[in-house]
Amino acid sequence: MVLPVRVPVAALLPWLSRHRGRTVVIKFGGNAMVDEELKASFAEDIAFLHHAGLRPVVVHGGGPQINAELDRYGIVTEFRAGLRVTTSVVMDIVRGVLVGQVQRQLVGLLNRHGPLAIGMTGEDARTITATRHRPEIDGEPVDIGRVGEITDIDTGAVEALLLDGRIPVFSSIACSADDHHVYNVNADTVAAALAIALEAETLMVLTDVEGLYEAWPKNDEVISELRAKELESLLPGLSSGMVPKMEGCLRAVRNGVGSARIIDGRVHHSVLLAIATDNGMGTTVVPD
DSSP: OOTTSSSSSHHHHHHHHHTTOOOOEEEGGGGGGOOHHHHHHHHHHHHHHHHHTTEEEEEOOOOHHHHHHHHHHHHOOEEEEEEEOBBBHHHHHHHIIIIIHHHHHHHHGGGGGSEEEEEETTGGGOOOEEEEEOEEETTOOOOEEEEEEEEEEHHHHHHHHHHTTEEEEEEEEEEEEESSSSEOHHHHHHHHHHHTTTTTTTEEEEEESSSSSSSTTTTTOOOOOOOEHHHHHHHHHSSSTTHHHHHHHHHTTTTOOOOEEETTTTSSHHHHHHHHGGGGGGGGEEEO
């Protein structure tokens, strides 16, 4: 495939050479999911990584699409402890949107570059298992429905696909460890858990900001790199939207993943640009 012309080729080569044959987990989210040009450039980036000899695994969310579908049915979205309350009816809609809409489109975009992508959920081969997550509000656990907390990951099917030269594309749905139902799981959490289980070299998280700001909202200076213990000290002061992303990054680097990176998904070819600029784009979290 042709490398996007806006990406400096020479700057990519050292990183690609060091990471050839390694697994990279990329969480696809934010505005990149609803902008057609951004979706296409993301698919080009992932296909390029594959053709360059890396083993990309993609995890996606679908908040905007889920909200639109719930609105269409007249269902009011409720959030508690920062998480969507997921009744059985809502779960059916979430599952249908993630697997039948968002995943299908992303798989289709990737497969324009060859027979590469395979759509998956945690239900497939029981890859991701979860139990009911009960967050605490004012010190008391609350029931928010079919929202899951990951208890186990079986990487067998994923590894088989990677060995066959495929790109697994995961919707953030997990099978239940307790019954025959399924759970909605935060996509940032799924991406971090897969990165750990697959012993990935890198976790990349696309979002709608430039990175982690040093003193938001006082200024918008982005922290280019920080160690795990530094991130841990910052977590209590972060906005609710950044918490699961940064918690996932922290968990990843403390459990064997070489680095985790927050990058701006609003930028065309952000994945390749982040690689080419090394620490010049986004925020990189490294082990202590």
